Amino acid sequence: MKFCSNCGGPLVLRVPPGEQLPRHVCDRCGTIHYRNPKLVVGCVPQHDGRILLCRRAIEPRRGYWTLPAGFMENGETLQQAAARETLEEACAAVQVGSLLAVVHVLHAEQVHVFFRAVLPAARYGTGTESLEVALFDAAAIPWEDLAFPSNDFALRRFLEDRAAGRDAHHFTTIDRRLRQAAGPIDAPAAGGVAQ
Numbered sequence: 001m002k003f004c005s006n007c008g009g010p011l012v013l014r015v016p017p018g019e020q021l022p023r024h025v026c027d028r029c030g031t032i033h034y035r036n037p038k039l040v041v042g043c044v045p046q047h048d049g050r051i052l053l054c055r056r057a058i059e060p061r062r063g064y065w066t067l068p069a070g071f072m073e074n075g076e077t078l079q080q081a082a083a084r085e086t087l088e089e090a091c092a093a094v095q096v097g098s099l100l101a102v103v104h105v106l107h108a109e110q111v112h113v114f115f116r117a118v119l120p121a122a123r124y125g126t127g128t129e130s131l132e133v134a135l136f137d138a139a140a141i142p143w144e145d146l147a148f149p150s151n152d153f154a155l156r157r158f159l160e161d162r163a164a165g166r167d168a169h170h171f172t173t174i175d176r177r178l179r180q181a182a183g184p185i186d187a188p189a190a191g192g193v194a195q
């Protein structure tokens with residue numbers, strides 16, 4: 001962030017009076033520009049025991065498989081965001097169900113939220129952000145070619161819960177800042193998600 005979206009003036013990074021963290025401050029108009037985590041919302045659409053995945057047509061992680069998910073818009077609920085993203089990426093109309101997973105992706109400044117979802121009919125297509133959309137049996141999920149660690153977490157918890165006959169929800173934190181400090185990165189790169 002370099003310029004003020006209010007007046008176009010240059011921004012400086014400093015701790016405003018009464019605050020604890022450095023902020024982008026505009027000295028011309030006095031506006032403080034706060035940066036907060038973005039919400040990414042998706043679902044695990046299930047049809048007849050199989051799971052709908054999309055192969056990404058866009059960076060980051062083009063060519064890798066993902067659950068339908070994307071940035072939440074103003075004026076919609078989490079469930080509406082999950083359904084909208086599934087419609088956009090997989091041309092699939094799902095019924096969004098229970099909360100499955102909340103993943104804090106600290107290095108990306110994002111929170112990923114996943115729901116269970118039902119795809120009533122096997123009707124889907126390839127949205128503009130996807131190269132390919134397909135239903136997978138649990139045994140055929142392309143674990144090595146998943147785009148993001150949060151998807152891996154959500155899918156594994158989904159399958160465990162399904163096998164156990166429960167609808168639990170799960171929390172985890174992914175923080176690659178710590179791994180970078182500690183040594184080589186052992187997980188696939190994931191700098192962001194679909195727009």
Ligand SMILES: [Zn+2]
Binds near residue numbers: 005007009027028029
């Ligand atoms: Zn300004």
